[in-house]
Amino acid sequence: MKTFYCMLLIVSLSGCVIGGTKPIREDEYHGVIIDIYRVKLNHNALTFLVRSEEQGEFEIGEPAWPSLKASIGDSIIKRSGELRLTVKKKDGSSMEFEYWLKE
Numbered sequence: 001m002k003t004f005y006c007m008l009l010i011v012s013l014s015g016c017v018i019g020g021t022k023p024i025r026e027d028e029y030h031g032v033i034i035d036i037y038r039v040k041l042n043h044n045a046l047t048f049l050v051r052s053e054e055q056g057e058f059e060i061g062e063p064a065w066p067s068l069k070a071s072i073g074d075s076i077i078k079r080s081g082e083l084r085l086t087v088k089k090k091d092g093s094s095m096e097f098e099y100w101l102k103e
Contacts, residue, residue: 024083024099025080025081025082025083026080026081027078027080028078028079028080029050029052029055029058029060029076029077029078030052030055030075030076030077030078031050031051031052031053031055031058031075031076032050032051032052032073032074032075032076033048033049033050033070033071033072033073033074033075033076034049034050034051034057034072035048035049035072036048036049036070036071036072037049039061042061045061045062046061046062047059047060047061047062048060048062048070048076050076060076065097067095067097068087068095068097069095070087071089071090073090074087074088074089074090075087075088076088083098083099084096084097084098084099085097085099
């Protein structure tokens with residue numbers, strides 16, 4: 001049982017993988033936010049439903065940036081190889097957010 005908890009703690013603290021699939025740095029997406037909601041089964045995490053012509057519809061879990069004020073209709077962009085997320089607002093302004101990862 002102690003081994004299980006230790007492994008769970010290591011996975012929880014790694015922080016470098018979203019959804020257990022690939023490192024954040026490799027993620028690449030862009031699209032328009034079409035819905036914003038919280039997922040109760042994922043610690044009530046704020047989640048964006050995004051639509052892109054190239055990628056279709058997909059979800060992005062917001063990594064707890066308190067200043068992230070995205071709205072439906074805003075664009076969201078994450079380029080591969082970067083640890084930066086950009087939100088372009090409908091009024092033309094934009095905000096950038098950095099992922100804080102220990103490398």
